[in-house]
Amino acid sequence: MVGKKQSSGRSRPQRADAETASGRRRRPKRGARGPQGATPARIQSWVDDPASPWGLMERPAPVLDARPWAFSISGEAIPVGVYEPGTAGFRHWTAADSLRRTADLWAPLLGRHRVKRWQPAETLPVTLDAGSDLNAYYDRTQLAFFHSGRGKAAVHSGESPDIVCHETGHACLDALRPDLWDAPFIEIAAFHESFGDITAMLAALSLPQVREEVLPALVANKASPLSRIAEQLGGAMRQSNPAAVESDCLRNASNRWKYVAPESLPASAPATELSAEPHAFSRVFTGAFHDLLSRMLRDTGASPSADDLAAVAAAAARLVIDAVAAAPVQPDFFAQVGARLIDVDAAVFAGRYGAVITDVLVGRRILTAATVPGSRSSAAPGKRAAAARRGGAAAGGPRQTLEINAAHYGLSTGGILVDVPRAFGAGSASGRRGVSATDPTAAMERSADRFIGVLFENQRIELPARTRAKGIAASAPAAGGRATHALSRTDGHLRLSRLRFDGMGW
Ligand SMILES: [Zn+2]
Numbered sequence: 001m002v003g004k005k006q007s008s009g010r011s012r013p014q015r016a017d018a019e020t021a022s023g024r025r026r027r028p029k030r031g032a033r034g035p036q037g038a039t040p041a042r043i044q045s046w047v048d049d050p051a052s053p054w055g056l057m058e059r060p061a062p063v064l065d066a067r068p069w070a071f072s073i074s075g076e077a078i079p080v081g082v083y084e085p086g087t088a089g090f091r092h093w094t095a096a097d098s099l100r101r102t103a104d105l106w107a108p109l110l111g112r113h114r115v116k117r118w119q120p121a122e123t124l125p126v127t128l129d130a131g132s133d134l135n136a137y138y139d140r141t142q143l144a145f146f147h148s149g150r151g152k153a154a155v156h157s158g159e160s161p162d163i164v165c166h167e168t169g170h171a172c173l174d175a176l177r178p179d180l181w182d183a184p185f186i187e188i189a190a191f192h193e194s195f196g197d198i199t200a201m202l203a204a205l206s207l208p209q210v211r212e213e214v215l216p217a218l219v220a221n222k223a224s225p226l227s228r229i230a231e232q233l234g235g236a237m238r239q240s241n242p243a244a245v246e247s248d249c250l251r252n253a254s255n256r257w258k259y260v261a262p263e264s265l266p267a268s269a270p271a272t273e274l275s276a277e278p279h280a281f282s283r284v285f286t287g288a289f290h291d292l293l294s295r296m297l298r299d300t301g302a303s304p305s306a307d308d309l310a311a312v313a314a315a316a317a318r319l320v321i322d323a324v325a326a327a328p329v330q331p332d333f334f335a336q337v338g339a340r341l342i343d344v345d346a347a348v349f350a351g352r353y354g355a356v357i358t359d360v361l362v363g364r365r366i367l368t369a370a371t372v373p374g375s376r377s378s379a380a381p382g383k384r385a386a387a388a389r390r391g392g393a394a395a396g397g398p399r400q401t402l403e404i405n406a407a408h409y410g411l412s413t414g415g416i417l418v419d420v421p422r423a424f425g426a427g428s429a430s431g432r433r434g435v436s437a438t439d440p441t442a443a444m445e446r447s448a449d450r451f452i453g454v455l456f457e458n459q460r461i462e463l464p465a466r467t468r469a470k471g472i473a474a475s476a477p478a479a480g481g482r483a484t485h486a487l488s489r490t491d492g493h494l495r496l497s498r499l500r501f502d503g504m505g506w
Pocket residue numbers: 166167170192193196501502503504
């Protein structure tokens with residue numbers, strides 16, 4: 001049931017082998033090969049995805065329980081070794097390598113914000129096979145991955161570095177900004193998805209062989225295995241629903257999507273169109289990030305090197321983390337993060353990338369010329385720049401509870417309660433046309449209302465037991481289904497809360 005690109009890996013080219021640089025090409029061995037003498041213990045992993053042409057690599061065995069940012073994979077301990085694709089040992093160590101690589105990517109940058117542990121605990125539990133599904137999720141208790149199909153045709157979502165890095169990205173962002181978890185705005189849910197895909201790309205770029213391989217495509221700002229997220233899972237989903245995913249992967253960061261207010265978009269659409277579904281809408285910001293990598297790289301000189309790419313990836317990671325750390329919870333979250341990318345660049349890189357960031361974000365319509373920080377009509381750029389220099393998180397601040405009318409979703413119980421900030425933060429970019437800075441509460445209410453509508457239309461909200469529902473609420477999923485959110489009863493009202501960032505689906 002998987003696409004024809006999927007194979008056992010035995011016949012796969014191994015151009016991206018970790019040992020290529022030393023001139024020695026290791027072949028995958030059958031079964032485990034334990035540590036021998038002084039030789040560092042090695043494991044084998046996919047570079048990017050089981051269906052990526054970049055194939056396999058050998059890596060030093062990752063230390064999963066290293067603190068901070070420790071993981072524990074449930075089930076039997078698997079001895080370190082180079083295992084053949086298709087075995088449980090291979091799946092364990094390829095996932096372990098992706099988990100460790102992602103945590104190591106973000107750890108120093110999160111540490112600068114004094115964030116040194118997972119949101120739920122010191123150690124993040126991981127279930128590599130939580131049952132039959134084409135999915136993966138982070139739910140604040142664990143990272144969970146699934147399998148679909150049998151034997152050689154089976155797809156294990158935890159075997160794809162793209163997917164494992166994406167999910168771990170959700171957990172890293174949740175550690176930095178726990179207040180985004182329940183924020184009832186489409187752009188915040190979509191940014192979380194974009195951050196997962198950005199994480200998958202940056203974690204791949206932490207590998208020297210990926211930097212070598214992807215250099216020409218990235219200089220040309222073209223699609224590549226780097227930009228194609230979750231090729232294998234996308235192929236498997238395409239078998240049952242060809243319109244639901246892109247033609248060559250699940251989501252492609254090399255895209256041309258431009259920002260429109262997501263509240264104006266349909267709740268779902270084929271992958272060839274933009275919709276308000278968070279994974280679909282995330283492609284706008286992820287596309288801007290891919291543009292940014294390409295433009296920053298070209299800016300380094302006439303013929304950028306793999307080392308230039310390493311420096312650009314490190315700078316881009318710093319820009320994104322510091323920008324999202326400072327962006328307030330608002331409906332126009334893409335513009336909030338975008339404006340802070342420019343502020344952080346001014347504060348940390350002396351404005352080195354400012355022109356490129358501005359060009360990309362205005363080109364994607366995430367910012368308008370009038371809302372670019374530093375432009376004459378931009379609100380309070382000084383305050384934001386000062387906040388960027390302090391590196392302060394935008395979390396916290398006074399909150400208010402809004403009551404969204406539940407009747408038009410088909411629910412007879414009072415309203416649906418959501419928590420939002422009391423007001424827009426100081427120095428708001430107000431980057432979005434139609435978001436009124438003079439009546440922020442009304443703007444947040446409209447945006448939260450549409451967010452709930454999009455969730456209902458995509459069957460993503462679980463209702464409490466014995467709830468009578470009509471209209472779109474009548475098709476709510478059963479408990480344990482594909483829901484990302486739940487409504488719970490409190491004092492005659494229903495309160496909306498997030499259950500999980502549900503992996504890869506649309
Ligand atoms: Zn996700």
